[in-house]
Amino acid sequence: MTSPVIVYLDGDPLRSGVLEVLTLARGLGDVIALSPAPVGEQTVQTLGHYGVSRVLHVTADDADLTAPAAVGQGVADAAEELRATAVLLTSSFPTKEIAAHVAHRLAAGLLVDVGDLHWHEERLAGTKRAFGGTWDTSCAVTTARGVATVRPHAVAAEPAREPITAEVGAITVGASTPTGLELVDRQAHESSTDERPALAEAAVVVAGGRGTFGDFDPVHELADALGAAVGTTRDCVDEGWLPHDAQVGQTGVTVAPRLYIGAGISGAPHHIGGMSAARTIVAVNIDAEAPLVEMADFAVVGDLATVLTDAAEAIREHRGL
Amino acid sequence: MKHVPELESARGFSPEGRTVRTTEDGTLNEVDENAVEAALALREMSPESSDAEVVAVTLGPATAVDAVRRALQMGADRGVHISDDALTGADYATTARVLAAAVRQLGAADAVITGMAALDGLGAVVPSLLAAELGLPQLTVAHEVTYTGPPDHMVTITRDVAGATETWRAPLPAVISVTDVANSPRLPKMKEILAARTKEVATLTLADLDLPADEVVPRTEVLSVNQRPPREGPELVTDDDGNGGRKLAEYLISEGLI
Ligand SMILES: Cc1cc2nc3c(=O)[nH]c(=O)nc-3n(C[C@H](O)[C@H](O)[C@H](O)COP(=O)(O)OP(=O)(O)OC[C@H]3O[C@@H](n4cnc5c(N)ncnc54)[C@H](O)[C@@H]3O)c2cc1C
Numbered sequence: 001m002t003s004p005v006i007v008y009l010d011g012d013p014l015r016s017g018v019l020e021v022l023t024l025a026r027g028l029g030d031v032i033a034l035s036p037a038p039v040g041e042q043t044v045q046t047l048g049h050y051g052v053s054r055v056l057h058v059t060a061d062d063a064d065l066t067a068p069a070a071v072g073q074g075v076a077d078a079a080e081e082l083r084a085t086a087v088l089l090t091s092s093f094p095t096k097e098i099a100a101h102v103a104h105r106l107a108a109g110l111l112v113d114v115g116d117l118h119w120h121e122e123r124l125a126g127t128k129r130a131f132g133g134t135w136d137t138s139c140a141v142t143t144a145r146g147v148a149t150v151r152p153h154a155v156a157a158e159p160a161r162e163p164i165t166a167e168v169g170a171i172t173v174g175a176s177t178p179t180g181l182e183l184v185d186r187q188a189h190e191s192s193t194d195e196r197p198a199l200a201e202a203a204v205v206v207a208g209g210r211g212t213f214g215d216f217d218p219v220h221e222l223a224d225a226l227g228a229a230v231g232t233t234r235d236c237v238d239e240g241w242l243p244h245d246a247q248v249g250q251t252g253v254t255v256a257p258r259l260y261i262g263a264g265i266s267g268a269p270h271h272i273g274g275m276s277a278a279r280t281i282v283a284v285n286i287d288a289e290a291p292l293v294e295m296a297d298f299a300v301v302g303d304l305a306t307v308l309t310d311a312a313e314a315i316r317e318h319r320g321l
Numbered sequence: 322m323k324h325v326p327e328l329e330s331a332r333g334f335s336p337e338g339r340t341v342r343t344t345e346d347g348t349l350n351e352v353d354e355n356a357v358e359a360a361l362a363l364r365e366m367s368p369e370s371s372d373a374e375v376v377a378v379t380l381g382p383a384t385a386v387d388a389v390r391r392a393l394q395m396g397a398d399r400g401v402h403i404s405d406d407a408l409t410g411a412d413y414a415t416t417a418r419v420l421a422a423a424v425r426q427l428g429a430a431d432a433v434i435t436g437m438a439a440l441d442g443l444g445a446v447v448p449s450l451l452a453a454e455l456g457l458p459q460l461t462v463a464h465e466v467t468y469t470g471p472p473d474h475m476v477t478i479t480r481d482v483a484g485a486t487e488t489w490r491a492p493l494p495a496v497i498s499v500t501d502v503a504n505s506p507r508l509p510k511m512k513e514i515l516a517a518r519t520k521e522v523a524t525l526t527l528a529d530l531d532l533p534a535d536e537v538v539p540r541t542e543v544l545s546v547n548q549r550p551p552r553e554g555p556e557l558v559t560d561d562d563g564n565g566g567r568k569l570a571e572y573l574i575s576e577g578l579i
Contacts, residue, residue: 068449069459093445093462093482100449103414109540110413112444125544131332131441138544178458178491184477185488198484204578226579237502244464244502245481250328250440251352251501259578269328273443280578281552282569288557295552298572302560310566311573318574 003085005029007052008075010095012043016201017090019157021150022050024117025088026160028124033166034058034078036065044166051160054167060175067177068094072101074175079106079145081171086124088117091149091254092200099149109141113254115154115277124148132269133276151277152201153256189245195224199246202229204259205278207248209233209271211264211285211304214241218308219263225312225319231255233271249274263304267292284308322353322379324388325441332441338543339410340441347384349391352436354506355499357392359466360434362504363476366468373431374398378423380408380416386522393517394509400522401427407527412539417450419537422530424455432476433496437462448498458491461498468493 005028007021012035025031032054033039033047039055047055058078063070075098079087087102089095091113103110111117114126124146127138141147199205206228208219216230223230231248232241248255250273260278265271267283267290275281276295283296284304293299300307326332330346360375367373377392379385380403389400401423408419424430433455438445445462452459460466463478474493479486480500509517527537558568573579 067458068461069453072449072453093480096444096446097449097459097461100413100446101453103540104417104450104453107540110446111541112413112446120544129549130334130546134332134549135334136547136549137334137338138546139541140544141541142538143540178452178456181458181489181491181495183487184490186485187487188485189481200483226573234501243481244500245484250443251437254443259573270440273328273440280576282572283555284565284569288559293555293557296555297552298569299555299557300560300565300569301557302565306563307560307566307569310563311569312566314567314570315573315579318570318579 002029004032004082005086005088006075006079006082006084007031007033008087008089008095008098009033009035009039010090010092012037012039014043014046015090016157017150017152019050020152020155021088021090022047022052023155023158024150026051028086028117028119032056032082032084034075036071036074039168044168048166049159049163051164052166053164054169057170059170059172061172063175063177065175066183067181068097069101070175070177072098073105074173076102076105077173077175078171085145087145087147089149091151096149099147103147106145106147107143108145108147109143111139111141111146111148113151114148115151117148117150129277132273151254151256153203153258189243197227197229199229199231199248199255200253202255203257204228205231205248205255205257205275206261206263207231207233207265207275208236208263208304209265210235212236212241214239215305216241218305222261222308222312225315233265233268262292263308265292266290267295322356322377322388322392322436323350323439324348324379324381324385325350325439328440333548334546338546342382342384347387349388350436350439352438352440352499352501353388354391354395355501355503356434356436357395357397358504358506359497359499360432361396361507363432363434363466363468367470369471376401376427378420379403380411380419389522390517393520393522394514395507396513399520401525402522403525403530405526407534407537410539411537412541413444413446413450414540415537417447417454419527419530419532420447420451421454422532423525426530429494431474431493433457433494435496435498437498437500448496452496455496457494457496459496460489460491461496462500463497464500464502466497466499466503
């Protein structure tokens with residue numbers, strides 16, 4: 001029996017990022033999934049297909065498991081009880097916060113935004129992109145247990161060769177909500193509930209910058225033809241053209257899609273830091289010397305309004321739509 | 322706050338896997354300016370604490386004191402620079418532990434405010450670790466911060482994360498981290514730049530913080546660092562003939578991206 005590895009589930013249905021984490025987790029040990037909410041039958045079945053042996057609903061007597069600190073403590077206590085050697089999560093702002101609290105409570109080493117995971121001399125190790133994707137660093141924890149968050153799209157999600165039936169159970173843990181801390185309100189954004197995929201997890205991202213002059217119709221048209229998420233730059237958020245969580249970059253969302261198309265975006269280092277992990281980069285810009293054009297795999301020099309609209313039309317034709 | 326390599330500079334690692342830091346290419350982590358601004362604004366929002374002190378704290382090698390200096394120019398009252406050879410290779414856990422020790426030594430802080438992430442490492446986990454070390458509630462990745470004053474001393478923040486807008490509330494003291502859109506950092510005026518020169522910056526070692534060396538052993542180590550090959554440059558087409566969009570579609574199809 002290999003040692004237990006915990007994967008934290010941040011929602012039901014499962015996000016694509018979680019399936020990627022599960023794909024990596026299988027290579028490390030016996031996978032146990034922990035969820036702060038009860039998990040539906042369909043999801044339990046999917047978890048079995050991804051090699052999860054047990055799904056545990058985590059509850060705490062003295063805490064409401066919404067605050068990152070409380071969830072983190074709870075997951076850490078479960079990890080302790082289950083004698084897990086690794087705790088793995090996806091990489092979003094909320095899950096990174098939870099990861100920090102898990103690592104703190106376990107006194108464990110913390111790896112953030114890694115693209116793969118393996119054991120290095122019995123310690124959890126992973127690689128991370130740095131400095132706008134220009135460097136690869138490989139790090140290992142020095143503690144017996146390790147905590148890691150995995151950057152989206154670093155690996156392809158793949159079901160296990162032999163599906164198993166995940167056993168469903170519950171685990172009660174010790175956790176406390178910091179005194180006086182309260183979640184007053186939570187509003188899911190429309191864009192995350194409608195047809196378009198969520199930005200951080202999208203396999204294809206079409207981003208528009210200041211070169212749109214506020215008209216995002218061509219950006220949306222191409223995004224819809226490609227089934228892509230829509231992103232933008234901070235300048236456009238400042239202008240109020242799109243909400244803050246559409247901002248791609250160092251202080252926005254980090255994206256690592258299969259395909260990133262940036263239109264009317266100059267490619268400031270702040271922006272590049274958030275998208276340079278994209279596998280294929282396409283730029284559309286009137287300026288052939290814009291930094292984003294120079295780092296692209298394919299670039300069109302031209303007015304984005306016509307280029308994106310024409311591209312969308314050709315793609316719809318190709319798809320027979 | 323953190324002293325980081327300029328984004329525009331050729332950033333990289335030494336063979337030991339440490340970030341290369343120089344005086345010329347170093348700067349105060351830009352979103353930490355938003356943290357300083359938030360601290361100054363918080364003081365201004367609370368007339369009852371108009372005598373409250375804003376203290377800028379950093380951890381890093383000798384050059385890192387420049388980050389504190391910048392905060393002093395913006396209006397922070399004094400600075401603390403923690404520097405100790407034993408901290409070379411400090412990871413997230415060590416950094417948070419040392420910063421927490423400094424906060425404790427300063428005495429009852431009303432609020433601990435940071436930028437949401439350091440633009441070199443982009444981990445965005447130190448604020449959470451700091452909250453855990455200090456046993457304080459955290460109000461993080463805030464793009465809006467409001468304070469209600471006495472008797473509750475309640476801080477309310479909003480944040481846009483993972484496809485939702487959340488509003489969180491906690492009484493002070495708390496750990497707050499702010500985004501780059503939370504406010505517009507004030508530009509220091511000449512008078513303040515001159516005044517900052519006379520403000521005190523204490524340099525502290527681990528011994529000054531009563532932290533035994535075995536409490537700051539990093540929990541992670543760098544195994545290797547490798548520069549990635551530069552991208553080859555684009556296959557470039559121009560839309561002069563009005564075929565640019567179609568060529569873009571053809572490229573995506575030929576690469577199997579559709
Ligand atoms: C602390 C801090 C954090 C930041 N964080 C981020 C971040 O996370 N993400 C981010 O994106 N930015 C961030 N920024 C801002 C960043 O520095 C740049 O200002 C921003 O990315 C530029 O946005 P842009 O490319 O849309 O605009 P610009 O730089 O103005 O570029 C517009 C581009 O559009 C092109 N163009 C114009 N017209 C057309 C047309 N008709 N068709 C095609 N192309 C056209 C132009 O040639 C130009 O290249 C941050 C800044 C600071 C100070």
